[in-house]
Amino acid sequence: MSNEIKPCPFCEGDPAPLDENNHTSCTNVACGSTAYMHVDAWNNRPTMEAYARIEELEAELGGWLPIDMAPTNGERVDIWLEPHDAFESGNAHRRANAYFQRGEWWFQGNRGHDVSASYHWRVTHFMPLPSPPTGAA
Known part of the structure; x- marks a missing residue:
């Protein structure tokens, strides 16, 4: 530290x-x-300049950014997962509120425990979490 x-x-x-x-x-x-x-x-x-560039890319790419631009400090984001290959079960899909820790992407699974995204899927893109609704408590 x-x-x-x-x-x-x-x-x-x-x-x-x-x-x-x-x-x-x-x-x-x-x-x-x-x-x-x-x-x-x-x-x-990220610096203010980095946030400005992220906003530009979001506008260009419809909100999804390449995963190599994602924060790796534990900040929560949405991620896009694709199967590793044609033999892997499952379809490409979005996982909300994911984070990077211990060298890999994690998200909360269906039973409430954290799951490694890289075990079954390839993480290709991310999207910053949206702002809360105006006036939300």
């Missing part, structure tokens, strides 16, 4: 001091960011 805490990736504002769990957030109340995360994830978040 680094001792450095980078500025807020949304507004370049000052980060809050680390708490007892090494988490931080933005101190700029005008920023609007509700991000509160571990310093390692905080320091590895």
Whole structure:
């Protein structure tokens, strides 16, 4: 873990001091960011320029981006899965709220436990999670 805490990736504002769990957030109340995360994830978040490029690509690609552009810091995204080959069972499909950890993509399975996406499928694209509805609690 680094001792450095980078500025807020949304507004370049000052980060809050680390708490007892090494988490931080933005101190700029005008920023609007509700991000509160571990310093390692905080320091590895995309810059504003990267977010602008992601928005451009989303518009070009209908929201789906190449998986090599996906965040690998545990941030939740939707992923697109395809069978490894023609002999693998299943069809290409979307999995919501997936995350990258321990070198692979994970999602919550039907029985409530996390499942490795790469065991049966090839992860090809991702899409950032949508914003919550306006006025949602």
